[in-house]
Amino acid sequence: MxxxxxxxxxxxxxxxxxxxxxxxxxxxxxxxxxxxxxxxxxxxxxxxxxxxxxxxxxxxxxxxxxxxxxxxxxxxxxxxxxxxxxxxxxxxxxxxxxxxxxxxxVPKHRPFKHCYECRGCGQRIFVRKRLRLAACAACCNEHADGRYDSRFKLKLLASGEAVLRDQIPLKRSG
Ligand SMILES: [Zn+2]
Ligand SMILES: [Zn+2]
Missing domain, CATH: 3.30.2010.10 (Metalloproteases ("zincins"), catalytic domain)
Structure with a gap:
């Protein structure tokens, strides 16, 4: 309680x-x-x-x-x-x-600073350092024989406070 x-x-x-x-x-x-x-x-x-x-x-x-x-x-x-x-x-x-x-x-843990989203599967990835050229590993493995494929390039959704404070708001369909 x-x-x-x-x-x-x-x-x-x-x-x-x-x-x-x-x-x-x-x-x-x-x-x-x-x-x-x-x-x-x-x-x-x-x-x-x-x-x-x-x-x-x-x-x-x-x-x-x-x-x-x-x-x-x-x-x-x-x-x-x-x-x-x-x-x-x-x-x-x-x-x-x-x-x-x-x-x-938000103490105790060093917070993530950036939130990325895979263009393919929509998976969100939270990281501390900015990614320059990165793609979703799961999608590249499944659809591109494990090679980098720009179709699954990670898109920056938010940085800074939005990521620290809470989850990025969910996308609504339609
Ligand atoms: Zn993906
Ligand atoms: Zn908020």
């Missing part, structure tokens, strides 16, 4: 910063989240917000958990309003207006 009640913190944020507009999504702790403090999983049939369990052991646990939930709630709020829900200018504007800290420390 946790002394931190995520639904209660959600409800506080909702009234303080979102005019009570947001309906309660599924909110859960995730003990496997390591490279990020939180995650928003968009799903029209029921969104999910995850908060990394390790935050509970941090010195400023309460503040970090509140900040993380607030951050993910902005993604959720934009999604509900049918707006782009990544780290857009509107996201930053809301973040500043409601007082969510800009940076969320």
């Amino acid at each position: 946790s002394e931190f009640d995520l639904e209660k913190i959600f409800s506080e944020w909702n009234h303080e910063a979102f005019e009570g507009e947001l309906s309660l999504p599924e909110i859960r702790w995730n003990s496997r989240l390591r490279t990020s403090a939180g995650r928003f999983i968009p799903d029209p049939s029921g969104c999910v917000i995850e908060v990394a369990s390790y935050l509970r052991d941090e010195l400023e646990a309460e503040k970090l958990i509140r900040d993380t939930l607030g951050h993910e709630m902005i993604h959720y709020w934009l999604f509900v309003k049918n707006l782009p829900y990544g780290h857009t200018p509107q996201f930053h504007e809301k973040m500043e207006s409601i007082g969510v800290s800009r940076y969320n420390p």
